[in-house]
Amino acid sequence: MAHEVQKSIARQSLLLKSLPEQHVGTLLSHAIWRVYERGETIFLQEEKAQAVHVVLAGWVKLFRMSPNGSEAVVSVFTRGESFGEAVALRNVPYPVSAEAVSPCEVMHIPIPVLISLMKEDPEIGISILAATFTHLHSLVAQLEQLKAQTGAQRVAEFLLNLCDCEAGDCEVVLPYDKMLIAGRLGMKPESLSRAFTRLKPIGVKINRNHAEISDISVLRDYSVSDPTET
């Protein structure tokens, strides 16, 4: 971790930003910084956890291979987000695998460093819990989406999360390729294509990896409407 730029990104991460300065310094000085190429494995399911991971740049996916061979994408992380906190403290194997889906920079904080610091200051524990809770919450939201919404609605919600605008029209860039988006939303690439087609009548134009939304509120209404009444 020689570069000041990366240190400052790390400080802004959800995991570290609420910690007192002295601890952040300790953690950063023990952290390992690595780059990954697209498609490279960061760790494998069932492997023993060695570190907590903070994404500094690029995109990382967490996924699970089921015994029958199909892949379920559990989540996708980018700059400032961290993963592996909970598993780190329990000395159990990873329940998922992690892979870089674009060129990435990832910071690894070795677990022993974290544990010893945690015994000194309970604030660290609370901070880790906060990050873990964020994941928990997002998984709950995903479960709800899968169980209660159609494919097209999930895509609509996905697009809405990408917009920062509040109302009116908006253009967003799809952050990673469509195969991964499909996986993240629990469908096949073909179904994603069709979902996009279905959103066309309500003002969504897809061009390459750009999406144009003519009216956000229309899309928002659609994403929460009852599937049976459309």
Add this chain to the structure above:
Amino acid sequence: MAHEVQKSIARQSLLLKSLPEQHVGTLLSHAIWRVYERGETIFLQEEKAQAVHVVLAGWVKLFRMSPNGSEAVVSVFTRGESFGEAVALRNVPYPVSAEAVSPCEVMHIPIPVLISLMKEDPEIGISILAATFTHLHSLVAQLEQLKAQTGAQRVAEFLLNLCDCEAGDCEVVLPYDKMLIAGRLGMKPESLSRAFTRLKPIGVKINRNHAEISDISVLRDYSVSDPTET
């Protein structure tokens, strides 16, 4: 918490069993003990968290109401299990609602008690993280199931989790009614019925709330087989 029986159940809970004796005593002496009737609400989504909850008897479901009115069951807890740990420490509203699905006994540990104890002893934090991680893990597993398995396979896996036997034949009791099982597995009651029908040819007989499995290994094979090749 006047009753010794309940205290001893609480001590066996995942949350408390690994804590040092003195802390358990403190927590128990501040805990509130309550009974709930079937269908009674324990807390509502968006409500501010007041306590961590430990189920002593009966069954509790956590669920989310989506804006369009449909209900997604997130998890179901029973004796010895706890929920609400993560949200407790962040002063944020509950992301889910909780309801008793059978007559229940639930112990509530007020959050301030927990926080002050946590500042005294970091072990408490680790213990809470452990419980939280268990939930995280189970949510990840659920996501995988929903995305990569058919309805009948999810039912098969649900039945396998209920058996304690390792091989051969086995009879299990369905722990709660079929409507809730359906919700827990992300399907409608009708689909659950059909899933049971589909499991009949491979040796599963359903009678009331009893399930007879003629050969566990056959069922296990089925639950992990590729849906396309059956």
Add this chain to the structure above:
DNA sequence: GGTGCGACATGACAATAGTCAAGTTGCGGT
């Protein structure tokens, strides 16, 4: 011992998503 209600099963149908196959397109390598 009725009576009525809710849980559950089943059939017919519609909607949704997966599968397979056949293009099209964009892009990197030569």
Add this chain to the structure above:
DNA sequence: ACCGCAACTTGACTATTGTCATGTCGCACC
């Protein structure tokens, strides 16, 4: 500039699931 590949789209078909309607059964309540 050409080639080849992988991502993406589209169409036809199938499978799975939700919806609606109907019927049975068990059980609490009078």
